[in-house]
Amino acid sequence: MKNKAIIIFILLTFVLSGCSKSDVSKSEVDLKSSDSAQSSEIKKESSDVKIDYNKVKPNELGKIMVLMYHNIGQEESTWVRTPDNFRKDLNTLYEKKYRTISLNDYASGNINTEAGFTPVVITFDDGNENNFRVFEENGDIKIDPNCAIGILEEFKKSHPDFDTTATFFLNSNIFNQPEYVDYKLNFLLENGYDIGNHTLYHTDLSKSDKDTIQKAIVQEIEVINKYVKDYSVNTLALPFGGKPQGDDYIYAIKGGYDSISYNNNAVLLVGWDPYKSPYHKNFDFSKIHRVRASETNVDNVGLYDWLNKFDENKQIRYISDGDSNTICIPNNYEDVLNKDIKDKIIVTY
Incomplete structure (x- = not known):
């Protein structure tokens, strides 16, 4: 009996020590x-x-592109992509193994992009009608297939693994069809898009005092919340890329006016290059760089310039582990x- 007890003790010791060696550090x-x-x-x-x-x-820890668009129109220019060129952009990104994520997920580091692929963020400034145009046909609201949302929605259907999404930064004249504002804002939220702040009157915050900065931001929140009451407007694209001066920069991040407060998770500048991973020690959610999504007057820092630099390993792109x-x-x-x-x-x- 004594020998059996010794054997059982040895076996138990071996099993327990084996378990402790297989534990993986959480750090x-x-x-x-x-x-x-x-x-x-x-x-x-x-x-x-x-x-x-x-x-x-x-x-x-590679870099991520936050693409900056403004208009979708019939004639290509610095701030305009034609419908065909916007479709080309989406196809190129897809073929080169980029997949869209939301701006908030990028800023917070909540990245679920498929292993081996690179996250990319799409943004539109100014809330122009060509971003989201609708019309009525036989009493039904239809989306213009050549506006930004029409193109994105069609791409979503044909490329479900692209995870199609974008953030639209709005001013006072929301998509320039007043009778459809309620429909459009609710459509965006119901279909996986985000709404951002571009100040009510496209105010240059670099020339504004702290009170003007906070008022400009809060006024846009008030307008958006008239239509989507409980939506948190917590991202800001600086109009003209104008950065509040000195200590007033804090009011681009957080502040309040007329009993309404705000706290932005991401503040975006005008674009010129991809920005850091949210896990990089120097990542700053309040000064996120963007890339001009164009091929005209981009001074070698447009979307296709950076795609080529990533392809040639002149820049290190973020590759997800999934x-x-x-x-x-x-x-x-x-x-x-x-x-x-x-x-x-x-x-x-």
Whole structure:
């Protein structure tokens, strides 16, 4: 009986020690030191996602494009894309393995883009009618197939894995069809789009005092909330790219006027280059850069210029690992990681 007790004790000790060795650290998974890394195929503990890291080569500290559009029109110019060229943009992004995400998800680091693909954010400024035009036919409201929403909705049907979405930054004249404002704003929210703030009168905040800044932002929130009462308008595209001066910049982020307060999750500048990963130690949600989505007068910093630079590895693009619970990066990127991020597992390889 004594020998049996000793054997049982030894077996239990072996089993318990084996379990403790298999526990994976929640702070970092070093792929090179694990047995699984020898085949470069790792099953992440945070989900059922399983990828070959050496094949996919995720880098979630690469750069992300926030595309800046204004108009969809019949004649191409600096701030206008023709319907055919906008369709070309979407097809090009799709073929080059880009997938859209919302601006709020980008700013908050909630990125679920499929493994091996790159997130991209689409934005439209000014709320022009060519962004969202409708007409009535036999008593039904129809969307103009050549406006931005018409093109995006058609692309969504033919490319469901593109995760089609965009943010529309609005002024006072919302899509320039007053009788359809309620329909349009509710359509946007019901179909996966977001509404952003561009101030009621397109106010240049770089020439405004703190009271004017807050009033301009709150007035637009009031107008939007007349139609979508409970919607939180928490993103701002600075009109003209005008940055409030000095300490007044804080009012682009948060403030209030007439008992209405705001707290923006993202503040966007006028564009010229892709911006940092939300996991980068120098990422600043209040000064997000954008890329001009055009081919005219872009001074070598337009959409296709940056696509070429990414293709030629002159810029490092964000490559997703497919799991929003992890941040997956090559070993030599650890020095630019924001070490204060506590709610995600860090994966290195």
